[in-house]
Amino acid sequence: MAQATTGGTRPAIGAALARRLVDDQFPRWSGLPLAPVEPGGSDHVIFRLGGELSVRLPRHEEAVGQAAKEYTWLPRLAPHLPLAVPVPVAVGEPGFGYPWPWAVSRWLDGDTATPDGIGESAAAAETLAGFLTALQRFAPAGPEGAEALRDPALTAEPLAALDGATRAAIAATGGVFDAAAMTAVWDAALAAPARQSPPVWFHGDFHTGNLLTRGGRPSAVIDFGSLGLGDPARDLMMAFTLLSPRTRPVFRAALGADEAMWTRGRGWALATGLNAYRHYAAVNPRVAAQTSRQIAAAIAG
CATH class of the missing domain: 3.30.200.20 (Phosphorylase Kinase; domain 1)
Structure with missing residues (x-):
């Protein structure tokens, strides 16, 4: 070779x-x-x-x-x-x-999920919450769990690790988005009580581009490259990239996300949206539209 x-x-x-x-x-x-x-x-x-x-x-x-x-x-x-x-x-x-x-x-057949396709579906919101619940329920335990917790590839960085980059992105995009509103969301996310329970599995990049549908329903989740163990609030990103103001509360209720988790999830959605916007929006109109929607939804809550 x-x-x-x-x-x-x-x-x-x-x-x-x-x-x-x-x-x-x-x-x-x-x-x-x-x-x-x-x-x-x-x-x-x-x-x-x-x-x-x-x-x-x-x-x-x-x-x-x-x-x-x-x-x-x-x-x-x-x-x-x-x-x-x-x-x-x-x-x-x-x-x-x-x-x-x-x-x-x-290979998994399916169409990439879009807000226009299933964003208004309460059933889809419940299905996505059920997927995350199942992922989190399979908690690390026994020898396999110990192996996972020792694996550095699964170690999750905390939300605070994104502080410098996120504040820089807020400053850089202040002419496009509401800088004061973004700062308020970000400050609240950092101030929210941290998760006290043991770490659980998270997908890590749970957004529309990594969700497939068939027949108008979620069918598959792809790209687990950011899979890890830690705070599952980062997987709330899906609520802000796919779901509408009407179905977002359905997802939250089905997942059982308390106020602190939801606030941290908004922070993850804002930070990841800003990062993608800065890197790709100028050269990719599709990413520009997706991330603009994500940032606006994170601000709206």
């Missing part, structure tokens, strides 16, 4: 590279057609491989390690979850100039 070297720039990732990696490392799939999936994620370039598989190659160094984490933990979590998840079937190695591990997972 050709060896790769690491570097400071993002590697060029095209279908030809993905084809060579698959054929070289997993020859049993060499006869399957491979095609890019658009739009890809901000962390991975995604290809569909045949009818039942997907190939995900990290775009940048910060996404490295996600493939191994998903390969280790998603098969353990999947049986406990009410929606489908993309269970990995193989982790590839660097090669042909590509410097990082990559993953092959089961």
